[in-house]
Amino acid sequence: xxxxxxxxxxxxxxxxxxxxxxxxxxxxxxxxxxxxxxxxxxxxxxxxxxxxxxxxxxxxxxxxxxxxxxxxxxxxxxxxxxxxxxxxxxxxxxxxxxxxxxxxxxxxxxxxxxxxxxxxxxxxxxxxxxxxxxxxxxxxxxxxxxxxxxxxxxxxxxxxxxxxxxxxxxxxxxxxxxxxxxxxxxxxxxxxxxxxxxxxxxxxxxxxxxxxxxxxxxxxxxxxxxxxxxxxxxxxxxxxxxxxxxxxxxxxxxxxxxxxxxxxxxxxxxxxxxxxxxxxxxxxxxxxxxxxxxxxxxxxxxxxxxxxxxxxxxxxxxxxxxxxxxxxxxxxxxxxxxxxxxxxxxxxxxxxxxxxxxxxxxxxxxxxxxxxxxxxxxxxxxxxxxxxxxxxxxxxxxxxxxxxxxxxxxxxxxxxxxxxxxxxxxxxxxxxxxxxxxxxxxxxxxxxxxxxxxxxxxxxxxxxxxxxxxx
Amino acid sequence: xxxxxxxxxxxxxxxxxxxxxxxxxxxxxxxxxxxxxxxxxxxxxxxxxxxxxxxxxxxxxxxxxxxxxxxxxxxxxxxxxxxxxxxxxxxxxxxxxxxxxxxxxxxxxxxxxxxxxxxxxxxxxxxxxxxxxxxxxxxxxxxxxxxxxxxxxxxxxxxxxxxxxxxxxxxxxxxxxxxxxxxxxxxxxxxxxxxxxxxxxxxxxxxxxxxxxxxxxxxxxxxxxxxxxxxxxxxxxxxxxxxxxxxxxxxxxxxxxxxxxxxxxxxxxxxxxxxxxxxxxxxxxxxxxxxxxxxxxxxxxxxxxxxxxxxxxxxxxxxxxxxxxxxxxxxxxxxxxxxxxxxxxxxxxxxxxxxxxxxxxxxxxxxxxxxxxxxxxxxxxxxxxxxxxxxxxxxxxxxxxxxxxxxxxxxxxxxxxxxxxxxxxxxxxxxxxxxxxxxxxxxxxxxxxxxxxxxxxxxxxxxxxxxxxxxxxxxxxxxx
Numbered sequence: 016x017x018x019x020x021x022x023x024x025x026x027x028x029x030x031x032x033x034x035x036x037x038x039x040x041x042x043x044x045x046x047x048x049x050x051x052x053x054x055x056x057x058x059x060x061x062x063x064x065x066x067x068x069x070x071x072x073x074x075x076x077x078x079x080x081x082x083x084x085x086x087x088x089x090x091x092x093x094x095x096x097x098x099x100x101x102x103x104x105x106x107x108x109x110x111x112x113x114x115x116x117x118x119x120x121x122x123x124x125x126x127x128x129x130x131x132x133x134x135x136x137x138x139x140x141x142x143x144x145x146x147x148x149x150x151x152x153x154x155x156x157x158x159x160x161x162x163x164x165x166x167x168x169x170x171x172x173x174x175x176x177x178x179x180x181x182x183x184x185x186x187x188x189x190x191x192x193x194x195x196x197x198x199x200x201x202x203x204x205x206x207x208x209x210x211x212x213x214x215x216x217x218x219x220x221x222x223x224x225x226x227x228x229x230x231x232x233x234x235x236x237x238x239x240x241x242x243x244x245x246x247x248x249x250x251x252x253x254x255x256x257x258x259x260x261x262x263x264x265x266x267x268x269x270x271x272x273x274x275x276x277x278x279x280x281x282x283x284x285x286x287x288x289x290x291x292x293x294x295x296x297x298x299x300x301x302x303x304x305x306x307x308x309x310x311x312x313x314x315x316x317x318x319x320x321x322x323x324x325x326x327x328x329x330x331x332x333x334x335x336x337x338x339x340x341x342x343x344x345x346x347x348x349x350x351x352x353x354x355x356x357x358x359x360x361x362x363x364x365x366x367x368x369x370x371x372x373x374x375x376x377x378x379x380x381x382x383x384x385x386x387x388x389x390x391x392x393x394x395x396x397x398x399x400x401x402x403x404x405x406x407x408x409x410x411x412x413x414x415x416x417x418x419x420x421x422x423x424x425x426x427x428x429x430x431x432x433x434x435x436x437x438x439x440x441x442x443x444x445x446x447x448x449x450x451x452x453x454x455x456x457x458x459x460x461x462x463x464x465x466x467x468x469x470x471x472x473x474x475x476x477x478x479x480x481x482x483x484x485x486x
Numbered sequence: 487x488x489x490x491x492x493x494x495x496x497x498x499x500x501x502x503x504x505x506x507x508x509x510x511x512x513x514x515x516x517x518x519x520x521x522x523x524x525x526x527x528x529x530x531x532x533x534x535x536x537x538x539x540x541x542x543x544x545x546x547x548x549x550x551x552x553x554x555x556x557x558x559x560x561x562x563x564x565x566x567x568x569x570x571x572x573x574x575x576x577x578x579x580x581x582x583x584x585x586x587x588x589x590x591x592x593x594x595x596x597x598x599x600x601x602x603x604x605x606x607x608x609x610x611x612x613x614x615x616x617x618x619x620x621x622x623x624x625x626x627x628x629x630x631x632x633x634x635x636x637x638x639x640x641x642x643x644x645x646x647x648x649x650x651x652x653x654x655x656x657x658x659x660x661x662x663x664x665x666x667x668x669x670x671x672x673x674x675x676x677x678x679x680x681x682x683x684x685x686x687x688x689x690x691x692x693x694x695x696x697x698x699x700x701x702x703x704x705x706x707x708x709x710x711x712x713x714x715x716x717x718x719x720x721x722x723x724x725x726x727x728x729x730x731x732x733x734x735x736x737x738x739x740x741x742x743x744x745x746x747x748x749x750x751x752x753x754x755x756x757x758x759x760x761x762x763x764x765x766x767x768x769x770x771x772x773x774x775x776x777x778x779x780x781x782x783x784x785x786x787x788x789x790x791x792x793x794x795x796x797x798x799x800x801x802x803x804x805x806x807x808x809x810x811x812x813x814x815x816x817x818x819x820x821x822x823x824x825x826x827x828x829x830x831x832x833x834x835x836x837x838x839x840x841x842x843x844x845x846x847x848x849x850x851x852x853x854x855x856x857x858x859x860x861x862x863x864x865x866x867x868x869x870x871x872x873x874x875x876x877x878x879x880x881x882x883x884x885x886x887x888x889x890x891x892x893x894x895x896x897x898x899x900x901x902x903x904x905x906x907x908x909x910x911x912x913x914x915x916x917x918x919x920x921x922x923x924x925x926x927x928x929x930x931x932x933x934x935x936x937x938x939x940x941x942x943x944x945x946x947x948x949x950x951x952x953x954x955x956x957x958x959x960x961x962x963x964x965x966x
Contacts (some may be wrong), residue, residue: 067679326525340512342518342528354528376513380506387502394495398488404487410494417498421505430508 017134030075033133033285036088043080043101050076050107053350057115060351061122069190072114074142076107079147090154091463095396098462102444102455103180105440106143106380106448109349112362112369113139115441119356135362135443136144144444146452152458164404167220174214177206178256181261204241204299205271208450209259211276211415214459218277218364221249222284226403230285244291250290253277255295262307267312267420268436276419280411284403319432336368336427347375362443364435367427383424387437390417409461492928530579534558539594539617539855541586543624549574549587551617554670562668568661569633572642572692572846573624575797576664579677585692586620591797593618593852599642600852600860616855623652623850623863631963632657635956636750637935638859641920641939642693644827645960648835648931650865651844653795655935655960656828658693660685698824698921699938702764702910703949705784705819707833707923710760710768710883712775712783714876715742718754719771721883728787729753731766733811738815740769743909761891763907765818772817777808780817786871788832788845789825795848819910831936834923837880838904838931841872886926892920894955898962902928905957908948909942918942922953926961933964 059067080103081369087094105225124131154327157163181187182198188196188203196203229246252275264336278294305312309360314329314453322330322337337359340351355369362369371379395411397406419436426433437447488660494729512520517751520802521529537560540547548570551560562577564570565930575585583591592598596617625645636659666678682690691697713719727748730739748754748764759767772780777868784804785791792801802825808816808913828846845868852861872880884904889895925934937953937960 112613149946151717186644254603277493277853283487283494286490287487333747337520338511338523338526338528341526342519342532344513344517354531357528371509371513376537379509379513383509387499390498392496394498397491406491410487410491414494414498417501421498422503422504425501425508428508428512429506430504 032368034088034092036084036092039087039099040084041094041375042097043103043421044085046100046104046107047073047080049079049104050111051473053108053111054114056349057111057118057351060349061118063118065173066411069358072136072140073112076110078143083147083150086151086154087459091459093466093468094459094463095466097388097392098213098455098459100211101385101388101392102440104202105385106146106387106452108370109366109438109443109448110136110143112355112366112373112441115159115373116356116362117350118351119354123356138445139443139448141449146449150452150456153453154460157457157460160405160408160457160464163216163408164220164223167217167224168278168312171221174217175256177210177213178260180206202445205437205444205446206262206321207266208446211269211272212412212450212453214379215276215280215411215415216408217378219279219404219411222280222407223404224250224282229281229290230287240373242285242287242293246420247293250281250297256299258301259306261301261309262460265311266342267305268419268426268430268433268434270416270434271422271434272415274301275483276411276415277355279414279418284407287434315432315434319429322429332365333429334429334431335359336365337370337429339372340379340428341374341446343375343379344408347371347378348374350372363437364423364442365427366438366443367424370441371428382441384421386416386420390414390420392462396458396462396465405461405464409458412458414453416451487517492756494721494806503674507732507823508763513924519953523877531558531573534560535594536595537616537621538562538577539596539853541570541590541594541628542619542853543570543623543714546626547619548622549577549664556863558670561670562664564664564668566630566633567663568667569657570624571621571661572658572663572665572694573629573654575692576662576667578667578679580672580929581667581679583784585797588620589794590620590849590852593620596855598852603765603855612662612880617855618860619853620849621851621853622848623647623654624656625654625964627963627966628655628960631655631658632878632937632956636937639939639952640941641937641953642697642827643935643937643960644694644831644869645935646831646835646844646846646966648839648925648934649844649869651835651846652865653846653849654829654933654964656694656848658689658691658697660689664690664922676895680691685945687764692797693789693827695793695795695797696827697938698800698802698826699921699940700821700823700910701825701830702908702919702921702935702966703765703816703819704770704830704833704908704921704923705823705907706763706908707761707823707837707880707884707906708713708783709775709780710756710818711769711837711876711880712779712873713756713771714879715783715872716775716779718774720961721755721757721879723756724753724757725764725767726752726765726917727759727764728752730768731769731814733769733814734773734860735809736811738811740818742766757886760883760906761887763892767820769814772814775817777813780804780813783871784823786869787836788829793828793846795828795846799828800826802826803860819908823886827936830921830923830938831934833923834904834906834936835919835934836869837877837884838925838934839877840874840926841877843868843871843872857915881928886922888924893924893948893954895950896922896924896958896960896961896964898926901926901965903958903961904928904931905954907954909949920948920952921963922949922957924954924957924961931949932964933961935960 120132186197188198188448203208257270257274281290318325318330322333326334353372355372358365358368390413397409423436423438427432439451487491533900538551539550549564554561575587577583577587594617628645632655642658651946729747731740742765746803789802789804793799805822813819816823845866888903888905892907896903903926908921910919920939923936927933937956939952942948
């Protein structure tokens with residue numbers, strides 16, 4: 016009787032959660048349209064008619080997005096509908112900016128009478144294709160994320176191997192002072208990008224296994240429960256590995272990322288704040304030691320504190336980045352109308368400066384919110400999935416993204432000292448794009464599990480509703 | 487495990503806010519500071535990326551932008567650079583801009599609010615913004631005549647259209663080539679600029695409007711005007727004009743340039759005193775009128791005021807509080823009286839325009855990128871300097887100077903030229919400054935001109951010998 020007013024619609028369907036795949040499709044179409052409009056705007060700004068290259072690129076992007084979408088539709092039907100469109104939109108924005116910087120480079124070469132440089136946008140497009148293939152493979156091959164847990168230690172070993180790979184003879188390569196690349200068959204690759212995924216899987220599996228002992232409290236100091244000394248082992252190992260990355264590969268960003276990730280996951284697994292504090296202290300110790308031991312770290316800090324005296328040398332990048340951002344102002348110079356090419360590495364590390372210059376603070380905040388939404392969705396997935404491994408993995412992957420976004424964007428905008436990291440999805444570069452798309456695939460897989468209705472007996476509530484309908 | 491995840495989410499939220507706050511501070515709060523920072527090439531590149539509008543004389547550009555192949559997309563080029571340098575100024579990567587390039591920058595870069603509609607159109611059409619054009623009031627013939635006549639001397643010429651205040655010519659010598667200063671080669675620019683700076687003749691100075699010299703006898707126009715204005719004197723009034731005038735309360739004397747008395751029995755009419763530039767009579771007159779009357783007349787004619795044409799001119803000055811001997815000296819344009827060529831041209835223009843002084847201006851029109859006229863400068867009266875009857879009397883006296891007096895070299899057959907010579911000492915040892923100010927045709931003048939030749943060297947005659955022929959050429963160029 017109380018349910019007389021119940022709308023019939025609520026009663027008709029079984030307790031099926033809507034799959035939301037159509038929402039995803041619509042959002043993807045929006046993302047695609049933003050990309051096409053952006054590219055057209057670049058063309059208008061430089062007075063170039065849309066050429067076939069644009070439509071081929073737009074077509075390829077459409078096909079790739081559609082493939083990714085269909086794969087989710089068939090293989091992860093209940094997955095979060097926002098994740099894929101955001102990743103796609105960010106990738107597309109990256110493509111637009113890379114294209115725009117290609118145009119600038121071509122124009123410069125043309126004016127100076129140099130041979131035209133190879134456009135980066137097509138190789139980025141190729142990497143996008145590879146990324147989507149791997150994305151699809153993950154969804155096809157990995158039917159359930161819990162399978163990964165079986166290979167926890169294999170992943171741990173693999174992660175370490177990937178980390179040290181750039182130091183290997185013959186294939187290891189040093190670029191701009193950092194030893195991050197391997198070069199095989201003419202392709203260069205940053206194994207650290209894959210390592211961050213592999214190690215997140217390892218951390219998740221390992222912590223699920225050990226969390227009980229790690230959560231044990233031995234002593235209390237000032238009301239704070241401290242872990243047992245022998246349980247400090249893993250943290251110290253992670254710390255040493257991070258320092259190793261810093262010392263041997265001179266890669267501040269990756270080092271920071273790994274350690275931050277491990278501490279955060281440790282905290283989530285054990286719910287012990289003491290781990291955060293111990294981790295924070297170790298980080299400080301490492302940071303101070305690095306500051307005093309390494310000239311390049313010291314320099315980064317000095318340039319960060321006051322870049323102006325170094326404006327024409329070591330601080331050139333960051334100063335140019337600030338000038339570019341200032342030039343962008345509130346609404347931006349408009350795509351194709353700024354000078355983002357004045358910032359060195361504008362299409363990799365500093366792509367945010369380029370976007371900030373041409374899209375303004377408005378565009379930049381929009382991009383930051385896209386990341387925030389992506390990460391929030393990842394963390395929501397972590398909270399809603401039922402198994403601990405899935406929770407830790409989803410949280411870890413989201414935190415990886417978050418840390419990376421914060422460290423690189425904070426660096427480029429001089430919030431924190433600059434460390435070299437790629438900007439997820441946006442930056443030019445295959446390793447980063449592929450790795451981040453694999454992360455999205457894994458999050459979708461876990462999300463699908465989290466939102467999938469279990470094989471259900473109708474709940475009492477539903478039964479009640481049906482009864483009402485009959486009356 | 488959801489609680490720690492939520493806590494971490496909270497921390498990440500704080501980091502997000504920090505990032506957003508930080509970019510907002512950079513792009514909104516500090517953006518202006520960063521843009522103005524020295525070494526920020528973006529602002530420059532942005533300016534050089536826009537097709538800067540031309541500066542026109544008549545329909546011909548004297549400054550225009552041409553597309554180049556280098557990073558700076560447009561190069562500024564000047565036709566007859568040195569001739570127009572006091573008008574256009576330069577547009578330098580290193581030393582900024584001067585002249586109209588500086589004062590009209592917003593028009594030339596297309597940033598003026600006059601282009602609001604145009605800019606909105608550009609924004610939506612995504613077209614490259616283009617600058618507007620500035621049409622000057624300069625008369626190309628007068629400018630060329632003055633530039634040619636002044637060549638080899640040190641000094642300046644300013645010509646004004648008395649009825650409107652339009653500046654028809656503004657010329658200096660020595661000048662400089664704005665093409666070199668506006669080039670894209672920093673070394674060349676620096677080298678040339680340093681050489682110009684080191685030159686004792688100061689070619690970078692905008693002489694016509696900033697170089698201050700004692701106006702000497704040309705100031706007698708103002709003294710005579712003050713005398714007529716007082717109502718106590720007419721052109722026929724008889725003044726004492728001995729060989730030497732004893733300065734009051736002083737042992738010093740003012741002498742006539744030829745050492746002679748100005749007339750029989752040491753007496754001379756005001757008309758004749760002006761014609762032969764009688765120092766003693768005018769010194770006496772100055773003391774009779776008093777410094778306040780002289781100052782008032784001088785200020786009506788533009789002294790003690792800075793004009794923006796829109797280039798900022800130096801303030802010509804009449805001393806604040808001279809004693810009697812100083813007043814006598816001031817009455818003949820010595821002591822602390824200083825004037826620019828622009829100022830003395832304004833004095834002539836005021837007399838020629840029935841006593842009405844028009845504000846001088848250099849920009850005739852502002853045109854949009856499509857050359858549509860967006861703004862035309864309207865002539866504006868600055869002051870009524872004398873009543874029309876006195877202006878007629880004054881004009882007649884100045885015609886007499888050219889026809890029968892010291893200004894003989896400015897005579898033009900068939901044209902009544904009104905003029906006044908002047909020579910001034912700038913100090914005891916400094917070479918003299920030769921002046922000639924004139925307007926013609928006297929009955930309804932089309933041009934008023936002031937010529938100043940520095941380092942003239944010779945005595946009183948130099949005004950007639952050095953400056954008057956130049957004024958004549960300029961007048962002829964305008965009247966032709």
